[in-house]
Amino acid sequence: MRALAQALMPHLTIVPILLPLLTACLLLLLDGRRHRIRGMIGLAAALANLAVAVLLLFWVGSDQPAAYGVYLPSNWDVPFGIVLVADRLSVLLLVTAAVVALMALLFAVARWHKAGAHFHPLFQIQIMGLNGAFLTGDLFNLFVFFEVMLAASYGLLLHGSGPSRVRTGLHYVAINLLASSLFLIGAALIYGVTGTLNMADIAARIPQVAAGDRALLHAGFAVLGVAFLAKAAMWPLNFWLVPAYAAASAPAAAVFALLTKVGVYVLLRFSTLMFSDQAGASAGFGSDWLLWGGTATLAAGAFGMFSTQRPGRLAGFAVIVSSGTLLAVLGLARPELTAGALYYLPSSTLGVAAFFLLAELMERSRSADVAGARAPEDEEDHLPFPLAELELDKDVNLDEDEEMLIGHAIPAATALLGLAFICCTLLVAGLPPLSGFIGKFVLLSALVPELSADTARIDALLTWVLPVLIVLSGLCALVALSRVGIRFFWTPVDREAPLLRVVEFVPIAVLVGVCVFISVRAEPVMRYAAATADALYSPAGYIDAVLSARPRPTPTNAERLSLHGQESAP
Amino acid sequence: MEIVLACAIGVLTACGVWLLLRPRTYQVIMGLSLLGYGVNLFIFSMGRLALDSEPVLAPGVPTDLAHYTDPMPQALVLTAIVIGFAMTALFLVVLLAQRGFFGNDHVDGREDAE
Numbered sequence: 010m011r012a013l014a015q016a017l018m019p020h021l022t023i024v025p026i027l028l029p030l031l032t033a034c035l036l037l038l039l040d041g042r043r044h045r046i047r048g049m050i051g052l053a054a055a056l057a058n059l060a061v062a063v064l065l066l067f068w069v070g071s072d073q074p075a076a077y078g079v080y081l082p083s084n085w086d087v088p089f090g091i092v093l094v095a096d097r098l099s100v101l102l103l104v105t106a107a108v109v110a111l112m113a114l115l116f117a118v119a120r121w122h123k124a125g126a127h128f129h130p131l132f133q134i135q136i137m138g139l140n141g142a143f144l145t146g147d148l149f150n151l152f153v154f155f156e157v158m159l160a161a162s163y164g165l166l167l168h169g170s171g172p173s174r175v176r177t178g179l180h181y182v183a184i185n186l187l188a189s190s191l192f193l194i195g196a197a198l199i200y201g202v203t204g205t206l207n208m209a210d211i212a213a214r215i216p217q218v219a220a221g222d223r224a225l226l227h228a229g230f231a232v233l234g235v236a237f238l239a240k241a242a243m244w245p246l247n248f249w250l251v252p253a254y255a256a257a258s259a260p261a262a263a264v265f266a267l268l269t270k271v272g273v274y275v276l277l278r279f280s281t282l283m284f285s286d287q288a289g290a291s292a293g294f295g296s297d298w299l300l301w302g303g304t305a306t307l308a309a310g311a312f313g314m315f316s317t318q319r320p321g322r323l324a325g326f327a328v329i330v331s332s333g334t335l336l337a338v339l340g341l342a343r344p345e346l347t348a349g350a351l352y353y354l355p356s357s358t359l360g361v362a363a364f365f366l367l368a369e370l371m372e373r374s375r376s377a378d379v380a381g382a383r384a385p386e387d388e389e390d391h392l393p394f395p396l397a398e399l400e401l402d403k404d405v406n407l408d409e410d411e412e413m414l415i416g417h418a419i420p421a422a423t424a425l426l427g428l429a430f431i432c433c434t435l436l437v438a439g440l441p442p443l444s445g446f447i448g449k450f451v452l453l454s455a456l457v458p459e460l461s462a463d464t465a466r467i468d469a470l471l472t473w474v475l476p477v478l479i480v481l482s483g484l485c486a487l488v489a490l491s492r493v494g495i496r497f498f499w500t501p502v503d504r505e506a507p508l509l510r511v512v513e514f515v516p517i518a519v520l521v522g523v524c525v526f527i528s529v530r531a532e533p534v535m536r537y538a539a540a541t542a543d544a545l546y547s548p549a550g551y552i553d554a555v556l557s558a559r560p561r562p563t564p565t566n567a568e569r570l571s572l573h574g575q576e577s578a579p
Numbered sequence: 580m581e582i583v584l585a586c587a588i589g590v591l592t593a594c595g596v597w598l599l600l601r602p603r604t605y606q607v608i609m610g611l612s613l614l615g616y617g618v619n620l621f622i623f624s625m626g627r628l629a630l631d632s633e634p635v636l637a638p639g640v641p642t643d644l645a646h647y648t649d650p651m652p653q654a655l656v657l658t659a660i661v662i663g664f665a666m667t668a669l670f671l672v673v674l675l676a677q678r679g680f681f682g683n684d685h686v687d688g689r690e691d692a693e
Contacts, residue, residue: 149655156662163669172680176688179604179673183686186611186666187599190618193659197618200651201625 077554195233209555241272251325259369303337320368353448360436422509591617626652
């Protein structure tokens with residue numbers, strides 16, 4: 010496996026971007042009504058994407074201290090051409106994204122992909138944007154991939170149409186356009202100060218920035234950070250998230266759970282790369298903001314869970330809780346905590362994605378109206394569920410050709426849904442025995458020694474806020490989810506078993522299964538996370554790997570390459 | 580020239596932010612457009628302002644930025660304009676869909692009480 014990855018390596022880095030792009034082009038050429046063949050092609054591409062991500066994981070996870078797959082797509086010298094970098098962090102996120110995307114697509118193939126014309130191309134472009142954002146080593150390229158990702162997400166959010174999707178979509182588009190403007194302002198300021206857009210090059214130049222320009226540089230990073238924090242759903246920039254995610258169709262919402270992680274990824278990358286100990290006067294810039302912003306986000310998400318009883322909205326708040334935990338922990342900027350966060354990240358992402366898919370099945374089984382016809386912020390949300398009105402209407406489905414559906418009704422559907430719901434609850438609330446608990450346990454065990462050693466500090470009281478909140482957020486999630494679970498699964502109402510298709514249940518089962526796997530094999534995953542965190546906090550390896558990459562000699566660039574060598578020699 | 584450009588960016592951004600906070604979807608889209616123009620000019624200014632300088636190499640001119648204007652921000656602005664234009668067009672579609680669903684142009688889809 011590793012040998013195969015090694016053989017393919019220099020070019021394997023760009024495959025996660027090219028593969029979905031080419032698939033999307035191919036899918037666009039096919040007739041929009043041929044859902045089955047489009048679904049098959051999309052699934053094959055998503056599967057191949059996962060395979061490539063796993064291959065990359067084997068390559069970067071090899072025993073050498075830190076592996077950086079640096080790829081120069083344009084074959085230009087490093088600070089000038091664009092560059093892709095596959096390191097442990099980006100590959101970890103690639104694999105997480107690939108798993109969620111594949112499962113969401115499988116879920117969509119049962120029903121949702123027929124609700125609009127271009128679901129499959131949009132979905133592939135979404136995967137491409139995500140992968141590109143994880144792999145790029147260039148600030149402006151990051152903007153482009155962000156926009157690719159967002160453009161696809163606008164389409165996916167509106168997929169299926171309906172008033173609530175259009176209204177929340179309008180808010181979502183407006184907020185993200187504003188965030189993109191902030192991104193551009195920040196990127197332009199950073200370029201104006203450092204004169205480069207290559208992330209490794211910026212990191213190398215930050216210590217030498219003139220004292221007078223440093224405030225401008227920090228302003229640039231702060232503006233940039235606001236754009237990412239809006240994406241990562243930090244309070245108070247996250248009011249758009251819950252209505253939009255709850256209104257989106259389930260497969261789209263599951264993928265959107267990844268979009269917040271892109272914000273977290275970029276913040277982690279920047280804070281460790283640009284503001285490490287070697288950054289001179291800029292070291293540690295912004296980490297307090299991450300810590301307290303993340304803490305506020307955690308609190309807001311935890312209380313938000315109490316305020317709602319719709320599963321889709323609960324999942325939205327679970328996304329916020331997950332983001333808040335990650336941001337706060339990253340703000341503390343300690344390798345062992347970051348290792349815990351990197352274990353917690355895939356587990357919580359998979360758990361929340363499974364919950365989004367499950368929420369749709371649960372809501373479909375309880376209400377006969379077409380999903381989306383009801384506004385997500387309806388006041389009825391705060392009332393107990395009208396379970397007595399449960400009448401399963403066979404015309405719920407958005408597709409016209411009912412006989413084309415794959416799968417069949419399972420008699421034990423309610424039992425299976427209930428079991429999946431319990432697993433999701435354990436994952437979201439962070440209870441044993443699943444991986445959510447292990448992630449939170451690692452975080453807490455790294456947080457608490459710091460407290461006992463440091464109790465003399467004036468802000469000792471303040472440092473207790475985070476661990477207590479992490480525990481409390483788990484409790485809030487448990488209470489809120491149990492309440493919903495009891496109403497859905499235990500309230501005795503004579504109703505038909507919900508219609509559950511195998512194709513729709515398998516993705517949830519697989520997502521939960523992956524979480525079980527990373528709980529059982531927690532040790533190698535944790536070792537990988539710890540190695541990732543160590544590599545992140547010694548950014549010299551990343552900077553050297555990128556800046557020492559040389560273009561391949563070709564007949565046309567030989568002259569330029571030797572010229573460049575002469576210039577840099579003196 | 581700096582003061583003129585700074586004023587232009589400031590006025591565009593201020594108008595954009597003001598319109599963005601208005602409750603009508605048409606005002607919001609105008610605000611986003613103005614904000615986009617302000618941002619594009621801002622990126623442009625980050626390459627330093629230069630009069631009568633070319634962004635491409637010319638023979639016989641020393642190859643340093645004192646004799647050229649920085650081509651990088653121009654390329655960035657081009658990308659940003661294209662992306663911003665596409666996103667504005669998409670926003671326009673959503674705006675029309677919203678208008679079709681709710682019959683008004685309020686961003687929340689409901690008429691004000693006033």
